[in-house]
Amino acid sequence: RKEVEQDPGPFNVPEGATVAFNCTYSNSASQSFFWYRQDCRKEPKLLMSVYSSGNEDGRFTAQLNRASQYISLLIRDSKLSDSATYLCVARLKAAGNKLTFGGGTRVLVKP
């Protein structure tokens, strides 16, 4: 079982719509989480950290559910520029604070 699992998608989203997707992690001792976005053939860019109480950054909302071991990302009012692969990332202190990346969820926003 992968440590961090994501639905690869693609999620085809009409422009202006809301899309949400989850990521599950296998190690309950994982301590912090992040969402990165990666455009085709580019490096990942930090989108947001995920806090236990949930957090919002503009049109993006991240939630953490420790009981069920999943993280979610919701994008409101989708823009064409939101088309990308979204990477879910977990940090495990016991593993030297390394970041473990999920395989990514591809989102395609269409006019």
Add this chain to the structure above:
Amino acid sequence: GAVVSQHPSWVICKSGTSVKIECRSLDFQATTMFWYRQFPKQSLMLMATSNEGSKATYEQGVEKDKFLINHASLTLSTLTVTSAHPEDSSFYICSARWPFSYEQYFGPGTRLTVT
């Protein structure tokens, strides 16, 4: 914001030669940098953790004698792929950890093609 540069952005080399990739944190000091590799349509795989002034820590299955890492200053880490083979062709990405944080900021990556 955090800026990490990487050089070169792409390189083509012949089998058997060595290639050096540089990773620099431009606006902050990074005691820890990371080297990842990403094959097409796959996620990032951590190769090694580079700590300034000490030896790098390699992930299981990554040959330390083949992938030489040097982190000689707080703003520069280098990865040298020695005796490159076509199967080493990949997208190599470095990242630097923001001070007093676990957030990592990535360089733009180096696309290596070994012929």
